[in-house]
Amino acid sequence: MFFMKLKLDMIKSEKSKMTKTSVEKRLQEKLVLDGAMGTELEKLGVKTNDLLWSANALINNQKSIYQVHADYFKAGADIAITDTYQANIAAFAKVGINHDQALDLIKKGVELAKQARDDFNPAGLVAGCVGPYGAYLANGAEYTGTYDLSFAEYQKFHQEKIKTLINAGSDLISVDTMPNFAEIKSVVKIINDLPNKIPYWISLSVKDENTLSDGTPLRDVIIWLGKQSGISGIGVNCTKIENITPIVSLMHHLTDLPIVVYPNPGDIYDPQTKTWTSVPHTDTFEQEVPRWLAEGANIIGGCCRTIPQDIEQITEIIKN
Template sequence: MKRQILSTSLDQPLVLDGAMGTELEKLGVATNDELWSANALIDQQEKIYQVHASYFRAGADLAITDTYQANVAAFAKRGIGHQQALDLLATGVHLAQAARDRYRPTGLVAGCIGPYGAYLADGSEYTGNYTKTVAEYEQFHREKILTLIDAGADLLSIDTMPNFQEIQAVVGILATLDQRIPYWISLSVRNQRQLSDGTDLNQVVAWLRQQPSVGGIGINCTKMENITPLVKLIREQTKLPIIVYPNPGDLYDPLTKTWTTVPHVDSFTKEVPHWLAAGANIIGGCCRTTPADIAQISRLIRPSV
C-alpha cells in the first residue's frame, strides 16, 4: 500500500489530517514567531503526538508531520545546532508514526516540506515573492528531505508551494535521489487560475505531469470555494492523484502571525461531494481545520463505516 499510495491506480478516496498549528495553540503552544508550530518540536513534543492522535482517531488515513516550518536555518536562529536540528526533524516523523501505530496501524505518515517562503516567515508562501538559484534551493531543501526519508516517512508532502522556480528545483532534487520516495507537490494559489507568484496554473500542471517522479498534485491553504474549479483544471490535464486540503477561508496576518475568523459560506459537508465528483483523491484540511472537520470528511467519504 505504501508504495502505491500515489499511483494512478488509487482506487478509493483517502482522508488526510487537518491543521497542526492552531490545534497546538489550543494546547498552549506559542506559535506566533518564525518557527510557528515547529516550536513544539523543541520542548513540547507530547502535544504534537496528541494532535496527530486526535486526527487518526477522527478517521485520518494520512498524517502530515509537524515539520512545515522546521529547518536547520530556522533552528539555528534559536541557537540550536546542526545535528540537533536534524534530530528534531526526525522526531517530527517519529511522533506521527507513534500516533499512527497506536490509533491507525494501516495509516501513512507524510514528511512535510514547506517552501523557502515559510522560512522567511513573512507570508511569502502566499505570494512566492522571492528568487533563489537552483543551487540555493537545493542547499535549503535537500538535507531536510533526506532526513525525513531516513526517519521513515512513507511519503513526502511538499506543501504550500507558491513559486514555480522553487517547484522545479525541488522536483529536480527528488528526481535525482538514490532513495526514491512517493511525494506530491501541493500548490499555493493566487486565485483559480494562477500560482501565487502569478504563473499560469495550466503551465505548472503541464510541467508537473511530465515529471516521472511526481506522484500527485495538490492544492492547500486556500479557501474552499476555490477547490472545485482547481480540481477540474488539474484533472483535465492529468490522471495523477489530486490532493486537496483547504483552510476555512479565514484571514492570516503575516506580521502578527495570527488568524482572523471570517464568516464561512462553505463547509466540508457542502463541498466534499463536489470535490470527489471533480476528481479529488485525498481530502483533508489545512490551517484552522479541526479533528471534528476531519471526522466529517471521513463520514462523507466512508458513509457506511
C-alpha cells in the same frame, strides 16, 4: 561474503520497491488527510506566532504533537502530515539550535506521527512535510512566492531535510503550499535525483483559481507537473474552500495524477502578527467534499484553522 551482501542489498532494494509501489497504489484510493497542526497546538498552549510556528512544539512540547496526530487518526484520517512544515535547519539555527540537533528534531517529527499512527491506525500513512522557502522567511511569502533563488540555493535549503524525512521512515513526502514555480521545479529535481525513491506529492499555494501565488498561470504549472516522472500526486492547500472546485476540475482535465486538496476555511492570515482572523464561512466541507470527489479529487483533508471535527465530517462523506 560479497555475494551474501549483494543478495541482502537486492532483498532490501526489492522490499523498498514494493513499499513504494504499495504506497502509490494507496494514493490512488479515496483517502482522508488530517487537518491543521498549528491550530490544535495553540489550543494546547504552544506558542506559534513566531518564525518557527508549529515547529516550536518539536523543541518544547512533543507530547502535544503526538496528541494532535492521535486526535486526527481517531477522527478517521488515513494520512498524517508531520509537524515539519516550518522545521528546517536555517530556521532552527536562528534560535540557537545547531545542525545536528535540527536534524534530530526533524526526525522526531516523523517518529511522533509514526507512533500515533501505530497506536490508532496501523494501516495509516505518514507524510513527511516539506514547506516552501517562503515559510522560512516567516513574512507570508508562502502566499506570494516573491523570492528568487538559484537551484543550488534551493538544493542547500531543501535537500538535507528531505533526506532526513525519508531516512526517518516517512511513507511519502508532502511538499506543501508551494507558491513559486522555480522552487517547484527545483524540489522536483531534488527529490527525483535522490537514490532512495519515495512517493511524493506537490501541493500548490494559489493566488486565485487560475493562478499560482507567484503569478504563473496555474494551467502551466499543472501541465508541467503532469509530465514529470516520479510524482505521485498533485494538490492545492491553504486556500479558501471556495477556490477548490475549479482548481480540482482543472487538475483533473490536465493530468491523471491523484489529486490532493486541503483548504483552510477562508480565514485571513496576518503575516506581521502571524495570527489568523476568523471570517464568516460561506462554504463548508459538508457542502463541498462531494463536489470535489465528483470533480476528481481523491485525497481530502484540511489545512490551517481546520479541526478534528472537520476531519470527522470529511471521513463520514468519503467512507460512507
